[in-house]
Amino acid sequence: MQTDIYRVNVGPIHPSTHGGLHAEAVMDGEIIQDVIVHLGYVHRSVEKIAESRTYQQFVPYTARLDYLATNLPVLGYCQTVEKLLGIEVPERAEYIRVIMAELSRIASHQIAIAATGIDLGATTGLMYGMRDRERIMNIFEMTGGQRLLSSYIRIGGVAADIPDDFIPAVRSFVNDVPQMIDEYNGLMTGNEIWAARMQGVGILNPEDAVKYGVTGPNLRASGIAYDIRKAEPYGIYDRLDFDIPTGSRGDSLDRWTVRIEEVRQSGRIIGQALDNLPEGEIIARVPKTLKPDPGKDIYHRIESAKGELGYYIVSDGGNKPYRLHVRAPSFINLMVLPLVCRGGVFQDIITNIATLDPILGESDR
Amino acid sequence: MQEFNLEQMVQNLEEQIGDKLRTVRDQFFIVLNIDKSELRSLMFKLRDDYGFNHLANLSSVDYGEEFELVYHLYSIPANDKICVKTRVVRNSAEVDSLIEIWSTADWQEREVYDLMGIKFKGHPNLIRVLLPDDFEGHPLRKDFVMGGR
Amino acid sequence: MEALFVNLAAVLSGWLTSLGLSPIWADTVLLFVKWIIVITIITLNIIILIWLERKVSAFFQERLGPNRLGPFGIFQTIADAIKLLTKEDIVPSAADKLIFKTAPMFFIVVAVMLYTVIPMGQGMEVINLNIGLLFFISIGSLSTIALLMAGWGSNNKWSLMGAVRSVAQMVSYEIPLAFSLLGVVMISGSLNLQDIVAAQGKLWFIILQPIAFITYFIAATAELNRGPFDMPEAEQELTGGAYTEYTGMRWALFFLAEYTNLVAVSALMATVFLGGWQGPWLPSWLWIIIKTYGVILVFFWVKWTFPRIRMDHLMSFSWKVLVPVSLGNILLTGAGIYFCRWMGWC
Structure with missing residues (x-):
């Protein structure tokens, strides 16, 4: 039978593209032949802006990269600058940072869980994820005064000490994490339709994952236990005990379960950080103008919720970065979207976007 | 892939490549400054002989007369890291594409082309990735005029 | 009363x-x-x-x-x-205007016609048709055409995909739907809905025909385009499917028609499987309302719990599971009737 290839534009305005993603699907009937990804709808020229802002002024811009896990990109940037200048961060600040970073990771994964739920038509799943994330937002509000984009982590430490009701709130949240996971699993993971839509969909084998530079939960779902918190520990992660959940098939279901397991592990990390939280200073003595040595450059990376988030900063001796580059995990993870979609049916695009969990603010910068 | 030592590797590479390779050590990375003609062969060696399978970061810096391309490589099983830098002159900014070695170079090279205007020889689809197709200029160059249009 | x-x-x-x-x-x-x-x-x-x-x-x-x-x-x-x-009534400039405008009307008319035969109580129906069940099934399947009209008339890829899916889905699920009702017809010996209600005086058909009830429920969910089978609409994938281009009252008509269908199918389910208007103490017209709303609540429950099924799974589920099961049910029912007669119970 004579058939025509037709193109469907998923996005940039589409309910399931998590922001301004534009995936042009080349379809043969219901079968995907190729997906062409068009980016840049949320491009805000962050790297260029960095060149005209001082090191401190740039902190809030980083919070707007991955706005769903706001503390992680801020943490990455602050650590990069601290490393560049050789600033020692006080012990207490390090622990608070770990708590905030892991809470952000949970918040990001819960959005991923919620969004996957609604993308696959399980609308109730959305509300479950959002409901639990709301508690994290309340905790953020306690510390930085801001819920979504709290630039609470600063160069040298954190902006303010934690309030009295912070620890009980975090503790009760962490205690409820296993129960939340049971709920997600009960509503979604255990569902036959859910498993049928995810199993074997969007398989990313480990060789391709490494070749394409995929990092984070997506890489671990392909069976490679690579986590920067273990491989190249930053902050105080070498003192904390946690596991790296991995998948075996590298399909959407693995990416989904790996994220859920990471929520559990982050809960464990926060528990340990709370137990060992020392007293003391919360921010190091940082000069008003930061002037790293001229000609120095640094690449520092952290394990963000989406993968390897790196900052490459070149200094010319001034108080502004000469060049700042963000290695955005979402940008690089999105590169495999055509690879994992090919040969699937149309609805798999939605599943794959949801389980690859890109965030367009970070991807487009 | 046998056990190896990073210093040993650098020595071997220096012997093989000669004066086109200049090694600098700073407190974070061992930096291999390579002439752009040898970039591809060096990268092949690094991936195949020394197991650097993860091209983490591909970036570029504008130094006026010259652009510098910066590659940060990691080896996932052995947990080693190395930085490779190469320079191209401004008015003939072109360098070999690494897309054959690491597929991840695809969009990263497109981004460098988009924002810095460095061309990559052998890249199959070198078009803008972040900016609109009809955008004029490359904004991360230092001589890019900002302000209202 | x-x-x-x-x-x-x-x-x-x-x-x-x-x-x-x-x-x-x-x-x-x-x-x-x-x-x-x-x-x-x-x-x-x-x-x-x-x-x-x-x-x-x-x-x-x-x-x-x-x-x-x-x-x-x-x-x-x-x-x-x-x-x-x-609200403003927007008709896309590239749309096939006549088809685009008539589709919602057609949809709602078809939906309202379903009520003609449903017994709302003892002696309460618009027309006491002796082929009531057949009428219901055949009119119900007409809504496919309305969706196809909407999808084709909109001249939009999403709408067309939604329409094509809805046709495929409805044609496939029509068959188990009709087959699962056949068992009931075999036992009651009539296509008249009042007769079917009367035949359930002693025992509801949900007890005699549990398999048919389940297959009918699943097929009916698909026929109604409700979750988890809301493929033609699929807000998250097809951005609203066949309804993408509709605004204001035209869109509302589709919405109304969907709910009208829901009530009709639930009422039929109550009539055929749950004893219809029969029940103690309360008047018959109240019983049918109670039973219908009970079925509707189950539909709600299913929709708000399950994720959406994938199109190819949906089709294979119909042809590979529902059709054989409902056919088997017919065979079983026939054997049961013969056995019953042989034993002299009925």
């Missing part, structure tokens, strides 16, 4: 004849009155149903749902209806 509406009709008919109308004309007028009543009930029902679905889904999702207008937000739907009525 039991014969309230039947008596009202008799009084009205008597009054009309006393005015000098011939019995045929009196009957015709009465038919129109019945139709108007049915349409009023449908409209009121939908206002309640939309509110109920929002409240029920809010309950599942630990939200509050509508709670501003009136007690428990009961007037929210009315406000929404006013909003939809006053």
